[in-house]
Amino acid sequence: MILCWLLFVPFIGGLLCWQLESRHAPSQAPRWIALLTMLLVVGLALWLWLTGDYSLAGGVVGDAPNWAHEIRLSWIDRFGISFHLALDGLSLIMIMLTGFLGVLAVVCSWQEITNRIGFFHLNLLWIIGGVVGVFLAVDLFLFFFFWEMMLVPMYFLIALWGHSGSKGNTRIGAAIKFFIYTQASGLLMLVSILGLVFAHYSQTGTFTFDYMVLRETPLTGTIAYVLMLGFFIAFAVKLPVVPLHGWLPDAHAQAPTAGSVDLAGILLKTAAYGMLRFAIPLFPEASAQFAPVAMALGLFGIYYGALLAFSQTDVKRLIACSSISHMGFVLIGIYSGTLLALQGVIVQMVAHAFSAAGLFIISGQIYERIHTRDMRQMGGLFGRMGALPGFALVFVMASLGMPGTGNFIGEFLILFGAFDTVPWVVVAASGGLVMAAIYSLVLMHRVYWGTPKSEASLGGLDPREYSMMLLLLVLTLWLGLFPNTVLDISHTAMTEVTDWFAVAPLPTS
């Protein structure tokens, strides 16, 4: 039952915000409602964490996994579709992250968004609701349902509250691009899901969309490979993997701060989650076969993203492109298939969510003060903005993987874990760390050092901004110093994924 609450609280909260606005416009009430809703989600997730046991021994492949919580209601009997939610360590980490970033998204738009507050928070909360649904659903139809559903509010967020950017890039254009990329690739996944379901149907004569049942479906090589590709492309667009990344810089650049935080912090992670939860366990052999290609794409993404980041003049685009680079590491980690690397993927995702959120919020705060995101018009901001540049320095250092931050742990574990199976990929990927250092320092240099445009102070951080930054900073460092907090939760779930990979003959040589 608690899973239902976790899922429905954001939806209900969103509707409340909207209704409140139309009753007593204009007021601050929707903000408080939204904040309370998000705190409630975080609270529920923390309660689940504190009371649940996520360190159960991993089952043998084919056993029922150890869901900590599960709920299953009949939904569409005609096709054996059920409303099936389940929670294990992996989902829990993702949901805590979602809730936490949801709080940040509400808080960071406190002054940025001034019109149509209620409708804004409706969209914001519905995104969160959709993402929570994605992390909980274990029925493929339900998963797809939430996967597509969360796009609509994100579309509105970018289209209605975004910034119309430079060079004729409109926010509506960016929003439509985002939507078409993700929706079209989503349909490919739907085709794959249906292909899998009909393959199962032709063997057993029953319709089912249940993840637990479908992953037992024996498939021949080619069919499995094609179906796996359908899933992979859908996830690759969201992650994003390089040839499919076209939407990301635009969407990030035009989105309001809260939208960027959600995009980078959570939406990108749904893709990695989907690979870990669905693409690999459903098609272990095909995934193992595909792993070299995926890792090559990841490797390419690391360098390409870094190069792209280096050439940007827009702060938010730079951070967005650096995400492409970071997600390359995640992709390598996922498809290397060792426990250590998969654990690293989890840490990397959480750490990247923190650091990217921090950097996006900082760009939002700079934008509020000097009304530009163009780095050529910045320079010399250090000392003119109170503590803000200091925080920026920390998050930039985190982003380049400085020891002591969570990002270091993540990248280190991924590279260390993957070294056994794919040493040369790791060697090549390590070079990406150098590139990360370069673009991060360039960011730091262009924005905060150099000749100031003027000496006037731009105003320091108010308590709201200060506490957001401080919280993110503490969490980043905590993750860097005590990564076991996260690793313990995800251990079982990751062991299972490793087991799935172990069944398949790994093409290592």
Add this chain to the structure above:
Amino acid sequence: MTDFSTHLLALAPLVILCATVVGVMLSIAVRRNHFTAATMTVVGLNAALLSLLGVLQITPIQVTPLFIIDDYSLLFGAIVLVASLACTTLAHAYLETLPDRREEFYILLLCSAGGALALIASRHFASLFIGLELLSVPLYGMVAYAYRDRISLEAGLKYMVLSGAASAFLLFGMALLYAASGTLEYAGLADTLANGSDSQSWLLVGVGMMVVALAFKLSLVPFHIWTPDVYEGAPGPVSAFLATVSKVAVFALLLRFFTLAPPASDGWLLTLMGVIAFASMMIGNLLALRQRNVKRLLGYSSIAHLGYLMTAIVAGGTFSIETVGIYLATYVATTLGAFGVVTLVSSPYSGTDAGALHHYRGLFWRRPYLAAVFTIMMLSLAGIPMTAGFLGKFYVIAIAVQSGLWSLVAGIVLGSAIGLYYYLRMMVILFLDEPGESRRDAVSGWGQQSGGIMVLLLAAAVIFFGIYPQPLIALVSATGMAGG
């Protein structure tokens, strides 16, 4: 009960509709009153709808060689009647200020709905032709009903000329089939097709010409040219009628014809249908991209949607009836909702309908619920989860995957991706607010009018069946088509 009275009961919906037509006509002769005519129409349609429940007890039953009343015809008959009812409610608010005779509109509408019922239940070329003409001929008048508006008159003429050409094709096709097989019944035709007579090629040519005529009515590519002009020119309620009732009836007939008399002896006809389907998806969506008028846009979107649905015909099999039923039910609800909003914004009649996109700019901030309804309908047309449109798209993709029609799967995916662009653009316009453009607006009490309530109900239904489709699926999947 005698045989005759059973047969009469089976035809009760049709009989009730015809009686209503006569009743409305007489009432007009006695005293003109818009309200009376509309009320009689609504009562008649409701009575016909209720009579379906009674007919349900005696299905399937063949009535004369012309009609077969089975669950299939009742299901689609119900969809047609509900859609007609919705169009009547919309028309009432719309026609209120028309500076002409208003009452005759309902006679035309009822006649057309009767034709649709006949068409759906037909099992014989004679009833097919009568039904189709009864459906189409009143539509000429309805499309041109606001004839003082040049664009409406032009649309009416265009529709009439092209529709006449299509009828000629249909008749010629039927004649060829009769010449080759010696029967006018679908089932008899199937035997001839199966026995492989030496006039096989004439049969296929005949079927092909019939397909041309029906494809024209369904506005499938390449017979789609008339659609956007007629949709744009016709009064809002008539566009809604054209997009729902006429499409449902013709498609139901097409499916019955292809199920009872499968023409796929050597498969080229099905290949042709596949090509038509693919072309409709692509061209409908691509041409919609550059439209600046909502009604034209919906016209092009209907071309694409019928293209998606053609997949079911190409796939065939028992699953296709369920697919078509679900898809048409969701599509009708969505299209009625979309045209309903357009009509409400243009009601009461005051010259050309509010079609241009800029009329809708910022509608959300003036009429939040009306704009929310329109948003839901756009999302449903785009096939986004949580709306009924997704269910339809799910079915169509499912049947295409099941039958291994991979090129059509690719067409659906590609077409949906293209379609998103204009649905989203239409949707976001509702939420923008930039001054300086002329606007039109629904009357302030729109939510209390019958048309407004109808639109809100449709939105509720679209969301409800999007989230919990089980009742709809159970209803449709229990529907069987009687053989012969």
